[in-house]
Amino acid sequence: xxxxxxxxxxxxxxxxxxxxxxxxxxxxxxxxxxxxxxxxxxxxxxxxxxxxxxxxxxxxxxxxxxxxxxxxxxxxxxxxxxxxxxxxxxxxxxxxxxxxxxxxxxxxxxxxxxxxxxxxxxxxxxxxxxxxxxxxxxxxxxxxxxxxxxxxxxxxxxxxxxxxxxxxxxxxxxxxxxxxxxxxxxxxxxxxxxxxxxxxxxxxxxxxxxxxxxxxxxxxxxxxxxxxxxxxxxxxxxxxxxxxxxxxxxxxxxxxxxxxxxxxxxxxxxxxxxxxxxxxxxxxxxxxxxxxxxxxxxxxxxxxxxxxxxxxxxxxxxxxxxxxxxxxxxxxxxxxxxxxxxxxxxxxxxxxxxxxxxxxxxxx
Numbered sequence: 001x002x003x004x005x006x007x008x009x010x011x012x013x014x015x016x017x018x019x020x021x022x023x024x025x026x027x028x029x030x031x032x033x034x035x036x037x038x039x040x041x042x043x044x045x046x047x048x049x050x051x052x053x054x055x056x057x058x059x060x061x062x063x064x065x066x067x068x069x070x071x072x073x074x075x076x077x078x079x080x081x082x083x084x085x086x087x088x089x090x091x092x093x094x095x096x097x098x099x100x101x102x103x104x105x106x107x108x109x110x111x112x113x114x115x116x117x118x119x120x121x122x123x124x125x126x127x128x129x130x131x132x133x134x135x136x137x138x139x140x141x142x143x144x145x146x147x148x149x150x151x152x153x154x155x156x157x158x159x160x161x162x163x164x165x166x167x168x169x170x171x172x173x174x175x176x177x178x179x180x181x182x183x184x185x186x187x188x189x190x191x192x193x194x195x196x197x198x199x200x201x202x203x204x205x206x207x208x209x210x211x212x213x214x215x216x217x218x219x220x221x222x223x224x225x226x227x228x229x230x231x232x233x234x235x236x237x238x239x240x241x242x243x244x245x246x247x248x249x250x251x252x253x254x255x256x257x258x259x260x261x262x263x264x265x266x267x268x269x270x271x272x273x274x275x276x277x278x279x280x281x282x283x284x285x286x287x288x289x290x291x292x293x294x295x296x297x298x299x300x301x302x303x304x305x306x307x308x309x310x311x312x313x314x315x316x317x318x319x320x321x322x323x324x325x326x327x328x329x330x331x332x333x334x335x336x337x338x339x340x341x342x343x344x345x346x347x348x349x350x351x352x353x354x355x356x357x358x359x360x361x362x363x364x
């Protein structure tokens with residue numbers, strides 16, 4: 001028999017006692033909003049009560065708005081402290097290392113502030129564990145909603161719990177495999193398809209692709225588009241022309257130097273982002289290749305520095321400010337109670353032609 005409950009004759013019914021104790025756990029923050037609570041069987045064992053008694057208590061808490069039950073998934077805390085609605089939303093990113101993220105944040109903050117919301121900014125050092133800690137803290141602190149640029153595209157338990165609890169959440173740059181959420185990103189596939197076709201139209205046949213060793217769907221979409229463009233020109237994908245490198249915190253140039261100095265090296269490379277393109281510029285200098293005479297390079301991002309490289313980088317410009325703006329619009333609508341269909345937006349990149357790509361030499 002559990003010591004949590006009183007069994008004396010004049011004590012309140014057991015389901016009332018259970019309801020009171022569970023409510024205290026929620027209000028105290030022991031069970032935070034968006035988290036799942038233990039299964040009925042575990043709670044019955046803890047309290048020493050029958051399943052019918054526990055189910056009655058949970059139904060009471062659900063009717064009062066403290067819990068939300070989903071068939072086959074579990075029961076989730078939905079409690080918001082009795083205080084004025086929060087006017088704060090959060091913007092969470094994996095790292096801060098280039099001009100793309102500040103541009104997204106600028107767009108996000110513009111829309112949020114126009115709606116009288118302030119923005120909390122967090123970065124998580126490209127760490128899944130830190131990302132989960134930050135999400136838990138933001139929800140526990142009563143943040144109204146979160147815009148998340150996730151570390152990768154793998155669903156994590158903390159994110160799954162937020163989605164099941166219908167917590168206002170919008171993803172930026174990528175979606176999560178197996179989990180349906182609102183998101184705003186570039187059309188990674190369409191942009192990469194256009195970029196690869198641009199290189200092929202210049203006469204290059206040995207077109208390479210360099211990407212991160214990353215499980216993010218954004219990188220995967222760019223590779224799939226690269227392969228599709230080759231297929232459409234009747235050119236088989238050559239594994240020797242594909243290179244993947246570690247991207248955080250620094251790019252190791254050794255694999256890129258080996259890649260660019262190998263027999264049958266590419267005459268043009270589609271770099272999956274401008275950071276990789278910049279590393280290719282450096283590696284080309286080391287192995288004695290001139291850009292664009294010996295090697296054409298195409299990027300994806302249009303970072304602030306891309307126009308100042310020597311030669312200036314041809315690249316696909318992502319609409320970073322617009323991505324931030326659209327994400328904020330969706331998030332604020334969710335915070336205000338819009339429970340409509342998911343919004344999943346892909347914005348087209350723009351091909352910016354500069355001087356890093358030319359036709360190959362006749363004997364290339």
